Amino acid sequence: MTNRNDDPTPVSLLGLGAMGTALARAWLAAGHPLTVWNRTPARARALAGEGAAVAADPAGAVAASxxxxxxxxxxASVDEVLAGVDLAGKDLVNLTTGTPxxxxxxxxxxxxxxxxxxxxxxxxxxxxxxxxEAGGYVFYSGSAEAFEAHRAVLEVPAGxxxxxxDPGHAALYDVALLSAMSGLFAGMTHAYALVRDEKVxxxxxxxxxxxxTAAMAHAFVATGGAAGEDSNLExxxxxxxxxxxxxxxxxxSTELLDGYFRLMDRQVAEGEPDAVVLLRRPSGSA
Incomplete structure (x- = not known):
């Protein structure tokens, strides 16, 4: 099933939290026939006034598109919601946050x-x-045939x-980038804490x-995270x-820095002062 301007692809969407509702409105605005289901019916009814069909249950939503x-x-919610639902012949796109x-x-x-x-x-x-123009996008992995069949539809809400x-790679990329963001935010939080009581x-x-931080990010990626001769890990x-x-x-507090610094000290002690910091578990850990 492909998306053509004169015959928009129908979409069934299960889950209408803040993200699901935003996805729904994007598809509705683009003219896609949309069937929705949500555990809390009020969220689904709110979209009915905007043109969405509301399914009485997950099976009805799945059958519609x-x-x-x-x-x-x-x-775990996926198991609960789709228990006993016939999925034969369907293309299932799972935007639920999970692990690889x-x-x-x-x-x-x-x-x-x-x-x-x-x-x-x-x-x-x-x-x-x-x-x-906001720059948002979605990583996708799994069935290449299903993705290509629906690429145009999936590009409506975000790139x-x-x-x-490998169906685990979308989650892997997602979590890897979010982990980098968390580390960046931790460092920036520490930086602001250092200057907060000064006349800055x-x-x-x-x-x-x-x-x-932008310049250092470019430098880090250019070397694959490896320490250079001018500033090795030691x-x-x-x-x-x-x-x-x-x-x-x-x-x-140094709590936002301590863990990373301990990793660096351990790697230097193990005789690898020039390598990228490796997040290996200590010997004997589970």
Missing amino acids: GLVVLCLMDD AEGRARAAWAEERGARFVDGGIMAVPPMIGVP ARWVGT DAERFGELLTSW MQAAGNRTLLRTAAGQGV
Whole structure:
């Protein structure tokens, strides 16, 4: 089933939280016949006034369209919602946040039920959905045939980025980038804490913080994270002591830095001062 301007592809969407509702409105605005279901009926009824058909139950929603999109709470919710539902012949696109292992297991589960499966990792927040200039996109992996059949439909809410036939890779890319974001936010939180009690121009500091972290991100990616001769891991680990002393002097907790610094110290102690910091579990850990 492909998407043509004169014959828009019908879509069934199960799950109408903030993200699901944003997806629904984007497809409705683009003219796609949309059938929705939500555990809390009021959310579905709100979209009925905007042109969506409301299914009485998950089975009804799945039966209404060849393309079925899930945007539920978690992987366990998928089991609960689709228990006993006939999926034969359907193309199932799962935008429920999960792990790579869950994506692979869900693909096998869908195949056993006669459905083609595509997993997705949404790199956007609800206000970015349906707004191309916002830059949001979704990673997709799994059945290449199902993805290509519905690429145009999937690109309506946000950009679609294919990352391969391994159904776990969409979640892997998603979580990897979110993990990088978390580390970045931790570092920026620490940076702001250091200057908060000083007479520092907050706007100017924010500009410096943005440009510096962007430049370092480019440098990190260019080397694959490997330390260079001019600043190997041993030198960086030694320099960390100054960062810790400064935090103590400013009355700032070092908790956002301690774990990473310990990894660096351990790797230097193991005789690998020039390598990328490897997040390996200590010997003997589970």
